[in-house]
Amino acid sequence: MENSLGPAPPLLEVRGISKSFGAVRALQEVDFTLRAGEIHALLGENGAGKSTLIKVVTGVFPRDAGVVRLGGDEVAPRSAKAALEAGIATVYQEVNLLPNLSVAQNLFLDRQPMRFGIVREGEMRRRAEALLTEFGLDIDVAAPLGNYSVAIQHVTAIARAVDLSARVLILDEPTASLDRHEVEILFGIMRQLARRGIGIVFVSHFLDQVYEISDRITVLRNGRLVGERETASLPRLELIRMMLGRELAETTSARAAAGDRPPREVCASFENYGKAGYVAPFNLELRHGEVVGLAGLLGSGRTETARLVFGAERPDGGQARVEGAPVRLQSPRDGVRQGFGYCPEERKTDGIVAELTVRENIVLALQAKRGLHRPLSRREQDEIARRYVKMLDIRPPDPERPVGLLSGGNQQKALLARWLATAPRLLVLDEPTRGIDVGAHAEIIRLIRELCDDGLALLVISSELDEIVTYSDRVVVLRDRAHVEELAGEAIDVTNILAAIAAEGAAKEARA
Amino acid sequence: MKGLPPVLITAIVLVVGFGLCAMQFPNIASTRVVGNLLTDNAFVGIVATGMTFVIISGGIDLSVGSVIGFTTVFVALAIERWGVPPLVAFVAILVLSAAFGAAMGAVIHVFDLPPFIVTLAGMFLARGASFLLSTESVPITAPVYSTVSDFALRMPGGGRLSAIAIIMLVILIGGILLLRLTRFGANVYALGGGRATASLMGVAVGKMTIKIYMLSSLLAGTAGIVFSFYTSAGYSLSAVGVELDSIAAVVIGGTLLTGGQGSVIGTFLGVLIQGMIQTYINFDGTLSSWWTKIATGILLFAFIALQQGLVALARRPVATRAGAAS
Numbered sequence: 001m002e003n004s005l006g007p008a009p010p011l012l013e014v015r016g017i018s019k020s021f022g023a024v025r026a027l028q029e030v031d032f033t034l035r036a037g038e039i040h041a042l043l044g045e046n047g048a049g050k051s052t053l054i055k056v057v058t059g060v061f062p063r064d065a066g067v068v069r070l071g072g073d074e075v076a077p078r079s080a081k082a083a084l085e086a087g088i089a090t091v092y093q094e095v096n097l098l099p100n101l102s103v104a105q106n107l108f109l110d111r112q113p114m115r116f117g118i119v120r121e122g123e124m125r126r127r128a129e130a131l132l133t134e135f136g137l138d139i140d141v142a143a144p145l146g147n148y149s150v151a152i153q154h155v156t157a158i159a160r161a162v163d164l165s166a167r168v169l170i171l172d173e174p175t176a177s178l179d180r181h182e183v184e185i186l187f188g189i190m191r192q193l194a195r196r197g198i199g200i201v202f203v204s205h206f207l208d209q210v211y212e213i214s215d216r217i218t219v220l221r222n223g224r225l226v227g228e229r230e231t232a233s234l235p236r237l238e239l240i241r242m243m244l245g246r247e248l249a250e251t252t253s254a255r256a257a258a259g260d261r262p263p264r265e266v267c268a269s270f271e272n273y274g275k276a277g278y279v280a281p282f283n284l285e286l287r288h289g290e291v292v293g294l295a296g297l298l299g300s301g302r303t304e305t306a307r308l309v310f311g312a313e314r315p316d317g318g319q320a321r322v323e324g325a326p327v328r329l330q331s332p333r334d335g336v337r338q339g340f341g342y343c344p345e346e347r348k349t350d351g352i353v354a355e356l357t358v359r360e361n362i363v364l365a366l367q368a369k370r371g372l373h374r375p376l377s378r379r380e381q382d383e384i385a386r387r388y389v390k391m392l393d394i395r396p397p398d399p400e401r402p403v404g405l406l407s408g409g410n411q412q413k414a415l416l417a418r419w420l421a422t423a424p425r426l427l428v429l430d431e432p433t434r435g436i437d438v439g440a441h442a443e444i445i446r447l448i449r450e451l452c453d454d455g456l457a458l459l460v461i462s463s464e465l466d467e468i469v470t471y472s473d474r475v476v477v478l479r480d481r482a483h484v485e486e487l488a489g490e491a492i493d494v495t496n497i498l499a500a501i502a503a504e505g506a507a508k509e510a511r512a
Numbered sequence: 513m514k515g516l517p518p519v520l521i522t523a524i525v526l527v528v529g530f531g532l533c534a535m536q537f538p539n540i541a542s543t544r545v546v547g548n549l550l551t552d553n554a555f556v557g558i559v560a561t562g563m564t565f566v567i568i569s570g571g572i573d574l575s576v577g578s579v580i581g582f583t584t585v586f587v588a589l590a591i592e593r594w595g596v597p598p599l600v601a602f603v604a605i606l607v608l609s610a611a612f613g614a615a616m617g618a619v620i621h622v623f624d625l626p627p628f629i630v631t632l633a634g635m636f637l638a639r640g641a642s643f644l645l646s647t648e649s650v651p652i653t654a655p656v657y658s659t660v661s662d663f664a665l666r667m668p669g670g671g672r673l674s675a676i677a678i679i680m681l682v683i684l685i686g687g688i689l690l691l692r693l694t695r696f697g698a699n700v701y702a703l704g705g706g707r708a709t710a711s712l713m714g715v716a717v718g719k720m721t722i723k724i725y726m727l728s729s730l731l732a733g734t735a736g737i738v739f740s741f742y743t744s745a746g747y748s749l750s751a752v753g754v755e756l757d758s759i760a761a762v763v764i765g766g767t768l769l770t771g772g773q774g775s776v777i778g779t780f781l782g783v784l785i786q787g788m789i790q791t792y793i794n795f796d797g798t799l800s801s802w803w804t805k806i807a808t809g810i811l812l813f814a815f816i817a818l819q820q821g822l823v824a825l826a827r828r829p830v831a832t833r834a835g836a837a838s
Contacts, residue, residue: 080712096712098705100772105698110714118693160713 010069011036011199012057012088012168017066019056026052027223029066034168034199039190041202041214041231045243045298045463048220050203054170058083058090071167089161093173095153097160099146104128106145107160135159135189151182155189162193169193170201175209176299179277187213205299206480207236221245236502243297244465244498264289266324267425267457268338270309273318279304280482281318286426286457291448293472294461295497301481302461303345306428309459310342311335322425336369338426341419343412345430345461351415354404358394359385361403361414366421388417392447412444426457433467445471465494477501518766519778521818525811526785533788537795543671545791547664550677553787555580555735555742555751557680557780560758560765561687562731564779567762568691569703569724570771571627575616575634576732576758579609580751582642583736588650588746598656606733612638613729617722631725635755642748649747652740660741676738683731687776700724704771760808761786764815785811 012034019027027049034040044050055061057068059077068075070086077083080090097106104121105112107128112119128141135155145153154174161169171190175183190200190213204210210217210231217234219226219242226242264287274281279301286292286309294302307313311329320329322338329335335342344351352361363381370376376384385399392413394406403414412432419427432444448471452458462468468475475492477485477500485500534541550557559576566573583605590601612634620630664672691697699720702710711717735754740746761782767774789807793799 081714084714096709098702098709098713098772100705101698101701105701106713109698109702109710110695112695112698114695119695119698121693 010034011071013067013069013072014053014057015067015069017053017056017068018064019052019061020064025223027056030220030223030225032057032218032225033228034201036167036197036199037194038215039194039200039202039213041204041210041217042220043204043210043217043239043243044220044226048243049223050220051172052223053220054090054172054201054203058088058170084161084164084166087165087167088170089164089166089168090170090172091154091157091161091174093176095150095157097145097153097157099153100144102142103132103139103145103148103156104141106156107131107141107163131159131163132156136185149182150177151179151185154178154186158189158193162198166198168199168201170203172203173205174202175204175206183209205297207239207297208480211236219243237498240297240498240502244463267322268309268340269321271319271321273308273315273320275304275308275313275316278313278481279308282476282483284309284476284483286459288425288455288457289452290473291452291458291460291471293468293475294459294478295465295468295475296478296501298463299481300478300501301483302478303430304481305476305478305483306342306430306459306461309335309426310340310428311338312342336365336422339422339424341365341422341424341427343415343419343427343429343432352403352411355402357400358389358403358406358414359399362388362399362417362421365418369422384421388421392417392420393443409444413447416444416447420451424456426459427451428459428461430461431463432460433462433464465497468497469494479503518815518818518822519775519781522764522766522778522781522785522815526781526788529785529788533792533795537792540791540795543667543669545671547667547671547673547677549784549787549791550680551672551674551742552790553783554674554676554680555739556754556757556761556786557783558683558731558735558738559754560761560779560783561683561776562728563755563758563762564687564765564767564774564776565691565700565724566627566728567759567767567769568771568774569700569720570707571620571721571724572631572759573613573616573634573725573728573732574628574631574755575612575638576728576735577751577754577756578635578638578642579612579729579732580736580739580754581748582638582645583609583733584740584743584746584750585642585645585650585748586746587737587740588652589645591652591654592650598654602737605737606730609733609736610726610730613726613732614722616729617725618718620725621718621721627725639748646746646748649745651745653744657741657744661744676741679734679738683734684776684780691776696720696723701772704768704773757786757808758783760812764808764811766815769816 010033012032014030014032017027017030018025030049030053032042032053042050042053052061056063059079059082070088075086077086077088083090098109101109104125108124113123113127114120125141132139132141135158137152137155139148139152145156158169174186178186190202194200202210202214214231216228217231217239218228219239221243226245266285267288268286270282270284272281272283282305294305296302304313308315310332311334312332314330320327327334327338329338332342353364359381362385363376366384367376382399388394389397389399394410394413394417403411406414429448432448445467448458448460460468460471469492472492473488475487475497476483477487477497479501484503487496487500530540539545559580563573563576586605587601590596590604591598596604616630616634619625620627660675663675665678667673691700699710699715702713702715703717703720707717739751743750762774762779763769763782764785765775765778765780765782767778786804786808790801790804793801793803
């Protein structure tokens with residue numbers, strides 16, 4: 001780490017940026033300062049406003065208030081292209097280059113060396129090779145970019161941005177699809193660019209990488225600035241506290257005493273279950289009448305674990321058992337056949353069908369389970385819909401209303417009803433309380449407890465640690481796509497979860 | 513990079529096909545037949561050159577056949593009825609068709625509409641306009657027409673390389689150079705690779721779209737003039753379906769229908785293959801000429817299947833890599 005920088009004038013100064021989308025305030029008075037030659041990590045959980053901030057600074061979204069100064073001069077780019085011309089370049093996780101063009105054409109598109117209106121192909125290739133050599137790449141620049149790995153495409157995108165005389169380089173999740181070795185190469189390039197005086201904004205979910213590469217850290221939460229710190233003097237626990245917004249003092253758990261109940265029957269178990277590059281192999285036991293919470297930061301592998309358990313993603317190793325019998329879970333169909341249910345995080349895109357009525361949404365999974373040859377009669381459908389509308393208190397209690405017109409909490413209940421109608425043995429809930437108002441929030445949590453008391457096994461993902469502590473019998477903590485700790489009974493409290501998320505070392509070993 | 517393997521396959525199909533034809537009818541392998549083939553397909557070659565640019569950029573132009581029809585009627589009426597000097601008539605129709613193409617390109621870009629719909633509208637517009645001008649065939653008797661028709665370069669073996677074949681070859685070479693060597697050509701590929709990305713990388717997507725459709729219509733107008741030389745008449749029903757023949761030539765020539773890859777030389781080979789089948793049927797004498805369409809259809813299927821296979825192959829290494837990261 002290079003912290004020997006003196007008080008240089010800031011390269012990029014963002015002051016008091018606000019941005020709303022309709023009624024949602026995505027950014028409120030956010031400040032951000034980037035010095036020349038530093039690598040500055042921008043961190044925050046989902047919805048913290050990182051992407052919005054980047055898009056506002058680079059002119060993709062217009063801003064509602066605030067100023068951006070580049071090298072002391074105020075800039076207000078109206079498009080990504082204008083931002084690039086001003087000297088602010090962004091490289092996104094999905095590389096924004098053209099895979100069908102040669103590497104050289106990608107580097108010099110629209111600014112190729114010309115003579116008499118003709119592109120000087122040889123000259124362009126020589127320059128492309130020279131440019132990439134600076135970045136430690138020795139490849140055939142005449143070959144299509146799509147022939148190369150994501151890592152090489154990233155480096156090409158960075159090379160292009162830097163060659164366009166970028167002074168500020170924003171890297172949005174650049175390491176998400178790279179392996180360890182490629183990450184090292186990328187970090188080498190980032191350090192080299194920083195030495196040349198370029199300011200780099202590094203957005204990542206991988207805290208180990210943030211500590212390895214960054215000089216300073218800015219944390220956002222819920223669209224507000226939480227703070228800006230020197231990386232070297234910011235303990236990991238403190239950083240996670242900033243990201244999740246918990247005061248350690250106030251985290252005495254409000255946990256409902258579960259009491260000492262006898263050990264319950266195992267509903268489903270997973271041994272050495274995992275998928276390379278997705279989630280490291282884990283062991284997990286889910287018991288009837290028990291809630292297992294999955295805790296961890298965004299990108300730590302929570303949703304990935306849920307998808308593997310349900311069968312939405314194929315594992316490449318390990319053994320799953322249901323009620324003791326070995327099973328294969330290769331597709332969501334397999335999951336449904338084993339009596340699993342899954343309420344995904346993205347209700348709108350992966351869950352409800354907004355145009356269909358509450359009744360149609362509720363019977364969807366049951367009908368799919370029965371197959372096309374045994375249609376549910378309208379009377380059966382009405383009966384099922386009425387039962388769950390009443391049981392879950394879906395409001396308004398009108399089964400014929402399109403689900404899209406319901407509030408978030410009621411949509412979530414309809415989704416729950418859909419799976420409950422299939423009489424599942426295991427229900428996986430991914431962020432069941434996201435985007436739901438406070439009243440409905442408590443109700444969903446009460447429902448989770450009730451379902452559990454009825455003997456259902458539940459696997460629940462949540463970013464709300466208080467919430468997880470409230471209803472979980474056991475909590476599995478994830479970090480960097482690996483299960484790192486399992487807490488049970490008295491050990492479940494916010495402090496312990498935070499400590500497990502923050503612990504160093506174990507994650508690196510798991511990834512290696 | 514620019515679709516070489518598919519082009520090679522097209523070339524092999526052409527050579528093998530030509531060899532088979534020549535084995536059955538040795539007379540086919542003469543400069544006379546080849547010269548006629550070039551003359552007969554000159555207008556398709558010109559239109560298909562423009563279509564190649566459009567398709568590589570990720571679009572399609574259905575209006576070209578109608579633009580040819582309109583051009584022949586316009587030129588015939590201008591020269592024969594309105595007394596306009598032929599050269600002036602040519603310049604006027606080229607300007608008109610370029611403006612027509614530019615307008616379609618502008619509509620596609622500004623309203624973000626699918627090129628298929630916009631050029632379909634253009635197709636009806638141009639065809640309708642040509643009927644408005646005249647519903648019957650107008651013969652052209654201007655002296656320049658007989659001069660051009662009589663002009664030909666003698667080739668060894670008694671073949672004649674006609675003026676319109678020469679025009680086609682010149683446009684073809686111009687098209688190859690434009691696509692391969694200029695910034696415009698690189699931008700055409702860039703647009704086909706992804707409009708949003710190309711725009712982020714600094715390509716003026718709007719201007720490029722307008723220019724590409726302008727080029728296509730300009731070449732369709734040129735093809736219309738060539739067609740009027742070929743038939744010495746203007747008729748509003750001429751060149752119906754030529755847009756489909758030229759799309760077929762482009763695809764058989766190895767250009768990806770989804771854009772981003774392809775070449776003008778491949779398109780030329782595609783035109784020659786269609787011409788060769790037609791020639792074979794003429795030589796045979798017993799086969800219905802509609803067999804050309806059937807053979808073209810079979811070839812199209814084969815080439816599209818081939819492209820899908822190649823695309824799948826090209827994607828595979830990337831997918832494996834992403835999965836292996838851990």
